[in-house]
Amino acid sequence: MALRHALLAALLDRELSGYQLTKLFDLGVSSFWHAAAQQLYVELAKLEADGLLTGHEVVQQGRPNKRVFRLTDTGLEELTRFTLSTNKPTSIRDDLLVKAYAAAAADPVKLAEQLEQRSAQSRAKAEYLAEQLAKLLGGRSEHEYLTTADNIGPYLAGMRGRMYEEEQANWCAWAAAALRGRMT
Amino acid sequence: MALRHALLAALLDRELSGYQLTKLFDLGVSSFWHAAAQQLYVELAKLEADGLLTGHEVVQQGRPNKRVFRLTDTGLEELTRFTLSTNKPTSIRDDLLVKAYAAAAADPVKLAEQLEQRSAQSRAKAEYLAEQLAKLLGGRSEHEYLTTADNIGPYLAGMRGRMYEEEQANWCAWAAAALRGRMT
DNA sequence: CTACACATGTAAGCAGTTACATGATTTT
DNA sequence: AAAATCATGTAACTGCTTACATGTGTAG
Known part of the structure; x- marks a missing residue:
């Protein structure tokens, strides 16, 4: 199992619809757990069916209706069990880094362009995450938040995501400059 | 295709055996491309068979023999084509981050222990990568190396790996401290 | 009346995981 | 004589990717 636990974690203390989860996995969680939208619906x-979640129809006005999901007691137990299990090896797969590794086989300018594009994307994602983190703090200092808030999980994980995207943006810009600096 | 191009990139200007590649993917490349040892042999x-690599038996003394692989012209062409293709979405899957997200469902001490363990592992990996990078420089300044070396790809990618592992180590230590700080 | 955001799925195919399997050589 | 490193695979299963499919409501 895999995506399973990421979904349970996302639904730990709130109800979300499949569509809301696709947004979360696209914007908020993608720096440490990747999942395609279709797969979310399948897994939900x-x-x-396994009784770890229950779905409830929510009638909306001005929008199509949606189904929100809530953790069951069994689901919470399963999530807790997961936190105690041994970690599977971290899996990272990033085409752009492989391309950087293969720089000698690439057109330096074309590769630099890809790196610069990614740098901008990562910068934007880092800024989005910084905003989300500020919202969680809600004016409180980090220390106060971390010691008093109910569920600090999303803040902890969100910080890692922000760091990751920021470093990615910095590295991409640096690598692009290195490649451009080699042009005659 | 996927692992395919990571292997071609690893063999860009050198011959390596399956076993050497498993070591490379375990230690040097794992921060941006994950692959299990068995899968490497299958893909090689x-x-x-597809004519992108050729294998040559190398008789060794004091060790079992090995087969080293070399890029063919077709393989190099394929790699170059890859560097121009559109990137598939970056895929990251890290159990430990999901556990951090689910902190509210976890035993804080048990989770902190896992984070501290990972911090040490990442720190060690960062140091290993720093050594490898220093070897590549071979006494030269980074600027000199980047402007004059033949193939700067492994240096560029290795730097990203080092940054990643260092930040991971820092974040894990911080998150563990945050969790421990909530204990009465 | 077109494009975009919201909203949810199904189905085929395969890349990758998990488990199993084997053997040489060196070090402790 | 056991443990560690070197060295290379096969086979079953499945989670995930890719491609396809559909429909509502808002904004421009």
Whole structure:
């Protein structure tokens, strides 16, 4: 299992719809757990069938209706069990880094352009995450938040995501400059 | 395809055996491309069958023999084509980060212990990568190396790996401290 | 009346995981 | 004589990717 626990974690203390989860996994969680939108719906159905989640129809005005999911007691137990299990090896797969590794086989300018584009994307993602983190703090100092808030999980993980995207942006810009600096 | 191009990149200007590649993917490349040892052998066989690599038996004394692989012209062309292709979305999957997200469902001490353990592992990996990078420089300044070396790819990618592991180590230590700081 | 955001799925195919399997050589 | 490192695979299963499919409501 895999995506399973990421979904349970995302639903730990709130109800979210499949669509809201696709947004979360695209923007907020993608720096440490990747999942395609279609797969989320498939996995949500399985989790409901397995009794780890329950879905509830929510009628909306001005929008299509949606189904929100909530953790069951069994789901919470399963999540707790997961936190005690041994970690599977971290899996990272990034085409752009492989391309950087293969720089000698690439057109330096084309590669630099890709790096600069990614740098901008990562910078934007880092800024988005910084905003989300500030919202969580809600004016409190980090120390106060970390010692008093109920659930600091999203803040902890969000910080890692922000760091990751920031460093990615910096590295991409540096690598692009290095490649451009080699042009005659 | 996927692992395919990571292997071609690793063999860009050198011959390596399957076993040497497992070590490289475990230590040097794991921060941006994950692959299990078994899968490498499977993929190497496919790449050879497809004519992108050629394998040569190397008789060794004091060790079992090995087969080293070399890029063919077709393989190099394929790698160059890859550097121009559109990137698939970066895929990251890290159990430990999901556990951090689910902190509220976890035993704080047990989670902190896992984070501290990972911090040490990442620190060690960062140091190993720093050594490898220093070897590549071979006494030269970074600027000199980047402007004059033949193939700067492994240096560029290695730097990203070092940054990643260092930041991971820092974050894990910080997150563990935050969790421990909440204990009465 | 077109484009965009919201909203949710199904189905085929395969890349990658998990488990199993083997053997040489050096070091302790 | 055991443990560690070197060295290379096979086979079953499945989680995930890729491609396809559909429909509502808002904004320009």
